[in-house]
Amino acid sequence: MKQKHWAIFTANTSHTKDFINNLLEGYLPEGFDELKDKEGALLSKLAVERFIDIEDRHEAKIITSNSDQSLKSMSSGEQKKALLKHILSSNPDFIVLDNPFDNLDTTSQEDLKITLQKVSEHTPIVQLLSRKTDLLPFANTFAKLEGKDLFFHESVSSLSDNTLKDHFQGDIPKPINSYKIDEETLIALKNVGVSYSQRPILHDINWTIKKGEFWELRGRNGSGKTTILSMITGENPKGYGQELYIFGRKKGTGESVWEIKKRIGYFTPSMTDKFTGYHSVSHMIISGLNDSIGLYIQPTEAQLRLSKEWLKLIGLWEMKEELFHDLSMGQKRLIMCARAMIKHPPLLILDEPTAGLDDDSAALFVALVNKFATQSDTTVIFVSHRKEPGLEAEYIYQLEKSDIGSTGRVLTT
Numbered sequence: 001m002k003q004k005h006w007a008i009f010t011a012n013t014s015h016t017k018d019f020i021n022n023l024l025e026g027y028l029p030e031g032f033d034e035l036k037d038k039e040g041a042l043l044s045k046l047a048v049e050r051f052i053d054i055e056d057r058h059e060a061k062i063i064t065s066n067s068d069q070s071l072k073s074m075s076s077g078e079q080k081k082a083l084l085k086h087i088l089s090s091n092p093d094f095i096v097l098d099n100p101f102d103n104l105d106t107t108s109q110e111d112l113k114i115t116l117q118k119v120s121e122h123t124p125i126v127q128l129l130s131r132k133t134d135l136l137p138f139a140n141t142f143a144k145l146e147g148k149d150l151f152f153h154e155s156v157s158s159l160s161d162n163t164l165k166d167h168f169q170g171d172i173p174k175p176i177n178s179y180k181i182d183e184e185t186l187i188a189l190k191n192v193g194v195s196y197s198q199r200p201i202l203h204d205i206n207w208t209i210k211k212g213e214f215w216e217l218r219g220r221n222g223s224g225k226t227t228i229l230s231m232i233t234g235e236n237p238k239g240y241g242q243e244l245y246i247f248g249r250k251k252g253t254g255e256s257v258w259e260i261k262k263r264i265g266y267f268t269p270s271m272t273d274k275f276t277g278y279h280s281v282s283h284m285i286i287s288g289l290n291d292s293i294g295l296y297i298q299p300t301e302a303q304l305r306l307s308k309e310w311l312k313l314i315g316l317w318e319m320k321e322e323l324f325h326d327l328s329m330g331q332k333r334l335i336m337c338a339r340a341m342i343k344h345p346p347l348l349i350l351d352e353p354t355a356g357l358d359d360d361s362a363a364l365f366v367a368l369v370n371k372f373a374t375q376s377d378t379t380v381i382f383v384s385h386r387k388e389p390g391l392e393a394e395y396i397y398q399l400e401k402s403d404i405g406s407t408g409r410v411l412t413t
């Protein structure tokens, strides 16, 4: 009999985590009899985080035993590859893949496809996917997870519904107080180099970012994207002593990390997915004005008015009193993005912001970013391995890996 492989399409309202736990714990939904009494392994961002946690707590190396580096210090793509290697070496009876291509560069995505094709000859695979282009070619059983319920479909074509609507009617709300930045050049890196334990990571990086520009930062896994961003935000001490200028000042000339952070909006999905506090949707947006997650003081009239304008723009005004906690993943992402935008920071960094979103929600998210980049003075840096259709970045900063560290060049779109 032909090996069965499942492709489960998820949307942002799908109860993906419960579904995966049930599969791995043997509470099999109908249609998965082939996995009865079998031991499965999970490749997902959450599984990586669990291993980081275990390695941290026990000071042990489980999936990185043949590397000097801790799992935590690896780049997100490297972590995923290390986990895959660990899974394959433990020969599980079946493998569950939760959006396996997220965080991987295009070459690594192709390599993973080839590996999985081979694995699929002897091991059943369950792929959960939110983007249609990610479908593995050998999948032969298709279903959609709607909330908790699974609906099987004969083919992929019967799964698609092209009903994308543009929710963003209206303009980006103006901030209550605006930042005054006199310099035209917001960020400048001049001949910046970084090494870790004598391993060169970045070489001679020259990158000038001006006020109001919209950039995409690209590069393969481990090429140093996060390293550059963390030097800019002040989280990485490697920026000190280098020709790195932030908001017109050379790094390390007296400004505090806090002063810099106040002027940077930052969004990455793990901020949303890990957040467990119970705050209303409206208060979550307003909290972006105070640089806190969640609101702990009574908002002013002006703040409430501003949050109303944002919620109307992103189509979530009806949900203002709902708890952030109860929203779907796509809605949470829009709220967190609006929260990062609300004060029109001079710089907004979006780090793989669409990872895990379904096609429609990703397109909606991109539409919001495009609108913000056009209608505000904020400089936007968007990092992603996916070429998001419709993203209107003006410039691309491309990192190219090499033995002496990654070098960078500017491409125009």
Ligand SMILES: Nc1ncnc2c1ncn2[C@@H]1O[C@H](COP(=O)(O)OP(=O)(O)OP(=O)(O)O)[C@@H](O)[C@H]1O
Binding pocket: 069, 073, 074, 075, 076, 077, 078, 103, 196, 197, 201, 219, 220, 221, 222, 223, 224, 225, 226, 227, 228
């Ligand atoms: N604290 C550290 N110690 C040792 N190596 C590190 C440390 N932090 C980062 N690195 C290494 O530096 C390189 C660049 O990592 P970085 O996270 O900047 O890459 P990236 O371009 O963001 O990758 P990805 O696309 O996979 O997220 C990687 O090889 C990573 O393993």
